[in-house]
Amino acid sequence: MxxxxxxxxxxxxxxxxxxxxxxxxxxxxxxxxxxxxxxxxxxxxxxKLAEYVELLEKPYKLMYVNFISGIARGLGIAIGFAILGAIIVLILQRLVALNLPVIGDFIADLVKIVQLQLGKK
Incomplete structure (x- = not known):
């Protein structure tokens, strides 16, 4: 034509x-x-434009997908923060073992506070 x-x-x-x-x-x-x-x-x-448009046409499915992804992000942040915190505490304990004069006392106090908080639970 x-x-x-x-x-x-x-x-x-x-x-x-x-x-x-x-x-x-x-x-x-x-x-x-x-x-x-x-x-x-x-x-x-x-x-994947068609899939995106289809998702926008179904608001409950969009909310479900966003809810699940939010849970996954929150869980990832919590696990990551816990691992990072444990690594920092481990490094601080090692620094205390070196017996550095000024830094050692400060770090020792921090480690004691953390251990007391962990012991209460």
Whole structure:
């Protein structure tokens, strides 16, 4: 149908080109348009645009997915903070063992406070 419309015109508009109709030029333009459309379709599939639009149309599913991802983030933050805190306490205990004069007393007080808090639980 597009080829028929282009054949009936003496002039056609191609991207950036206005010129007189030439026999092989419309096939090149149509092939170029077809390639661009295929490339656009592939890019849209890579972006998963259809899945995103489908998710936006179902607000309860969107809330469920966001709720689960929020729980996962919170759990990850809690575990990460616990591991980081344990590493810091371990490093402080090692520094106390070195018996550094000023730093050692300060760190010893911190370690005692942490151990007292852990012992209460």
């Amino acid at each position: 597009i080829k028929q419309k282009l054949k009936s015109r003496k002039y056609f508009l191609a991207p950036g080109v206005i010129g007189q109709w030439e026999p092989g030029k419309q096939d090149k333009v149509l092939q170029s348009l077809e390639n661009k459309i295929k490339e656009l379709a592939i890019n849209m599939e890579k972006m």
